[in-house]
Amino acid sequence: MSKEKLRSGIGIRRTREDVIFDSINYSFMVLLCIVMLYPFINQFAVSINEANDSIKGGIYLLPREFTWNNYAFVFQEASVVQSIVISVLRTVVGTAVSLFCTAMVAYAIAQPNFMFKKSVTIIFVMTMYFNGGLIPTFLLMRDLQLIGTFWVYILPGIIGVFNLIVMRSFIEGLPISIFESAKIDGAGHFTMFFRIVLPLSLPVIATVALFVAVFQWNQWFDVFLYNSSNPTLTTLQYELMKILQNSNANMSATAASAFAGSGSESNSANMVSPTSIRATMTIVASVPIIMVYPFLQKYFVKGMTLGAVK
Numbered sequence: 001m002s003k004e005k006l007r008s009g010i011g012i013r014r015t016r017e018d019v020i021f022d023s024i025n026y027s028f029m030v031l032l033c034i035v036m037l038y039p040f041i042n043q044f045a046v047s048i049n050e051a052n053d054s055i056k057g058g059i060y061l062l063p064r065e066f067t068w069n070n071y072a073f074v075f076q077e078a079s080v081v082q083s084i085v086i087s088v089l090r091t092v093v094g095t096a097v098s099l100f101c102t103a104m105v106a107y108a109i110a111q112p113n114f115m116f117k118k119s120v121t122i123i124f125v126m127t128m129y130f131n132g133g134l135i136p137t138f139l140l141m142r143d144l145q146l147i148g149t150f151w152v153y154i155l156p157g158i159i160g161v162f163n164l165i166v167m168r169s170f171i172e173g174l175p176i177s178i179f180e181s182a183k184i185d186g187a188g189h190f191t192m193f194f195r196i197v198l199p200l201s202l203p204v205i206a207t208v209a210l211f212v213a214v215f216q217w218n219q220w221f222d223v224f225l226y227n228s229s230n231p232t233l234t235t236l237q238y239e240l241m242k243i244l245q246n247s248n249a250n251m252s253a254t255a256a257s258a259f260a261g262s263g264s265e266s267n268s269a270n271m272v273s274p275t276s277i278r279a280t281m282t283i284v285a286s287v288p289i290i291m292v293y294p295f296l297q298k299y300f301v302k303g304m305t306l307g308a309v310k
Contacts, residue, residue, distance in 0.1 A: 040286070046279035047071070051272045054279075070280040073272045079231055079239050087217060087236040088288075090153045094216040095209055102159050102208065103201065106167035107193050121168075128161045134225075141226060150233055152226045153219070160215075163208045170204040171197060214289055240281040244274060 041061055046054050047070050049063035058064075074080065109117050132140070137156075146152040174197070182192050198205070220237035227233040 040283075043279040043282045046276060047283050049276065051276040054276045055273050070272060070276045071284075074240070074243060074277070074280050074284060077239065077243065079234055080236070080243075082232065083234045083236045083239040086150075086233055090150070090219075090235065091213050091216040094154045094157070095212045097154055098158050098160070098163070098212045099205060099209055102163050102167055103198065103205065104193070105159060106164050106171055107189075107197055109164075110168045110171040124161050124164060138225060147226045148230055148233075153216070153222060153235075156222075157215070160208075160212065163211055167201070167204055167208060170201055174200055210293065213292065217289060218285070237285060240285065244277050244281060 038061075042059070045059050045061055045063050048066055048068065049059055050065035050067045051070065053059075053065045108114060109120055111117070114120075131137070141147050141152055141156070144155075146155065178196060178200075179192060182196060187195070218237060220235060220241055223233070223235050223238040228238075
């Protein structure tokens with residue numbers, strides 16, 4: 001039988017067991033897709049549904065009363081646009097700096113003749129289980145004069161230990177003969193790092209890039225700690241959290257006004273609820289990462305597979 005027939009499946013006799021297995025496999029995958037997609041579709045339906053109607057519940061895949069008021073309420077805040085810029089900037093800069101520094105350290109501790117390889121690895125791993133605590137960390141940021149600056153988002157998490165271990169495992173899996181040949185040709189460590197390690201490590205770099213980008217995009221607590229009084233350095237996640245808190249207060253005030261008889265139909269139509277705002281926030285915060293992931297998917301799967309060999 002020719003290779004073309006094997007690839008296309010022509011001439012291959014399928015048994016009853018094959019059909020049963022494929023049917024169960026496809027059914028399971030369809031069910032898995034539904035389970036994974038339903039929460040996102042449900043949140044989108046709630047986000048484009050009228051707020052008062054959303055409180056009643058019973059919205060699953062489609063909105064009952066379509067409206068864009070929830071998104072208008074979120075984006076009407078002047079700080080939201082500025083926060084989007086800062087969030088994108090910290091995600092791009094933080095990911096680039098973290099990737100470069102993590103790759104450099106991973107290359108160093110992956111060298112078989114590195115004298116303190118085991119000790120340095122143990123020290124890094126210990127930081128995964130123990131940290132200095134919230135107050136000592138805040139005092140350290142203050143002494144380093146990072147509070148009130150953009151770099152407080154970048155420098156504290158510049159190297160993630162899990163990402164470091166993944167990259168180190170990947171580099172250790174590269175053929176030693178490549179490095180030996182480069183050394184014979186007179187290449188130094190910087191040459192081997194930039195011309196050999198980085199080009200061959202694109203799968204694991206893309207994997208770690210996705211991890212770091214999601215972490216940077218979703219962070220808001222460091223904004224609350226270090227830059228809550230600086231509106232020019234606020235991030236999208238922090239602004240959305242404040243909008244949710246304000247929507248709770250606004251809903252209580254509107255409900256009290258309506259109960260007293262002073263509410264109007266226009267106020268009732270424009271009212272937002274924590275349920276609708278929470279769903280809108282979920283969509284706004286998730287769409288950028290969802291748009292990036294398809295471009296990194298093939299590298300993500302390959303990087304996780306090869307990086308876990310050792």
